[in-house]
Amino acid sequence: MxxxxxxxxxxxxxxxxxxxxxxxxxxxxxxxxxxxxxxxxxxxxxxxxxxxxxxxxxxxxxxxxxxxxxxxxxxxxxxxxxxxxxxxxxxxxxxxxxxxxxxxxxxxxxxxxxxxxxxxxxxxxxxxxxxxxxxxxxxxTVEFLAIGAHAVRRSQAEAGSRALVIGAGPIGLGTALFSRVAGHRVTLLDASAERLAMAAERFGFTEGILAGDSARAAVLAATEDAGFDVVFDATGHAGSMEAAFSFVGHGGTLVLVSVVKDDIRFSDPEFHKREMTLIGSRNATKVDFEHVMAALRAGDVxxxxxxxxxxxxxxxxxxxxxxxxxxxxxxxxxxxxxxx
CATH class of the missing domain: 3.90.180.10 (Medium-chain alcohol dehydrogenases, catalytic domain)
Structure with missing residues (x-):
């Protein structure tokens, strides 16, 4: 037995x-x-x-x-x-x-x-x-990190892109780490000041925005009013996922890393005027697992x-x-x- x-x-x-x-x-x-x-x-x-x-x-x-x-x-x-x-x-x-x-x-x-x-x-x-x-x-730890690595690969965001990761839980942190590995300039947004402080102390993500009424203004201030090139939502919260559309700059990409049972609604005019790309990201594949293992061996994570x-x-x-x-x-x- x-x-x-x-x-x-x-x-x-x-x-x-x-x-x-x-x-x-x-x-x-x-x-x-x-x-x-x-x-x-x-x-x-x-x-x-x-x-x-x-x-x-x-x-x-x-x-x-x-x-x-x-x-x-x-x-x-x-x-x-x-x-x-x-x-x-x-x-x-x-x-x-x-x-x-x-x-x-x-x-x-x-x-x-x-x-x-x-x-x-x-x-x-x-x-x-x-x-x-x-x-x-x-x-x-490879599997949960591969979730974020897959989302970053799905985004096709180039090195130097300004990236916003919403949600500083394990999946969000994994996404942020592999966004940084990809050469992105990463900012975190979370409802917990404690989590943002921990992300800064443990992983060096010093650019953080606290969720709330002032988040939109903070996003604009961090991007010279342009919005982010790529936004990853890893919250599993429908309200956060809907709000994430407004954080994406013109020509940018929104990647929904987490999934909810709710319907997600957004403004079609705002979506179209940005010519935004919306991407769903689910699980991971062999190439993502191999990428994570290589990053771990190299000390990048x-x-x-x-x-x-x-x-x-x-x-x-x-x-x-x-x-x-x-x-x-x-x-x-x-x-x-x-x-x-």
Whole structure:
């Protein structure tokens, strides 16, 4: 039997479940090492995720070591890996166009199917990327950073562009970091002065705007009344996403990194007179994971500043409920399943 952590809304329970058998052809058995906790996991815990059936083993930000390979798999046991948690069908229209991140039949580990808050998991070998040169903890941050890296790549904004990232949570910070890697001049906007101060202290994002009635004036002051060349909204808040349209300069781009269930409304005349580009960004692809891993190896992304909280599988039933409500100082929490 293997330990796993299954939530019901508002509570977590450690349970035993049968160990997975030998992996089928094209799959591997993975010994899970470290798992990151993200906003989706907090929503699952609180019963707020609209597309999830309980019980569900959470965990989609993970690193591990291959313990057994199925037939036809080249990656060898003992290889430390990063896991792409987006399981695509490979045959739908999106997959055939090279966009498995928005596969029509996508299943995300820890959301549509059981995830990695357990000792072992079976995953397709094609979703594994060797984590050479990365610590197991750093490897567990790759997935959430790839979300931001994908959004920046989708924007096609050139080096030297003035970029505004709205939302200084983990996804927003990841987006800001890879916007900076791309050579953009980055400003953050957030409703929390504490988060803006933390972003300045930990990551050097000294240009910050506090959300509120004066935000529009601050945006104009920061851009000589022109607006930003590219704006990324990573808030998951419909009101913020609607307000973001007014922060984009003429000829600029708005990238919606987060998703909400609400309808998003905007002024068509304002949109058209700017000849604005509106982009949705979903998940990430192999090229984004590889870009993140290269940036981590090069020291362009300070993992030590991102990981603020740590726990174990045994400690998570007590720690996650507290972190769901006590956000002060929290950027990324990591669960150690095993050291390897």
């Amino acid at each position: 293997k330990a796993a952590l299954c939530p019901q809304p508002g509570h977590l329970t450690l349970v035993d479940r049968p160990a997975p058998g030998s992996p089928p052809p094209g799959w591997v058995r993975l010994a899970v090492s470290h798992v990151g906790i993200c906003g989706t996991d907090y929503h699952i815990f609180e019963g707020k995720h609209p597309f999830l059936e309980y019980p569900r083993v959470m965990g989609h930000e993970l690193s591990g070591t291959v313990s057994e390979s199925g037939e036809g798999v080249a990656i060898r046991p003992g290889t430390r890996v990063v896991v792409n948690p987006y399981l695509s069908c490979g045959t739908c229209h999106a997959c055939r166009r090279g966009k498995p991140n928005c596969c029509i039949n996508i299943k995300v580990l820890g959301v549509h199917t059981d995830g990695a808050l357990c000792e072992e998991i079976l995953v397709p070998a094609g979703n594994l990327y060797p984590a050479d040169g990365l610590s197991p903890e750093a490897a567990a 300070p993992v030590e500043a991102l990981v603020t909280h740590r726990t174990t599988l045994d400690g998570l039933p007590a720690d996650l409920p507290r972190w769901a409500h006590e956000k002060a100082g929290l950027i990324k929490a990591i669960v150690t399943i095993r050291e390897n």
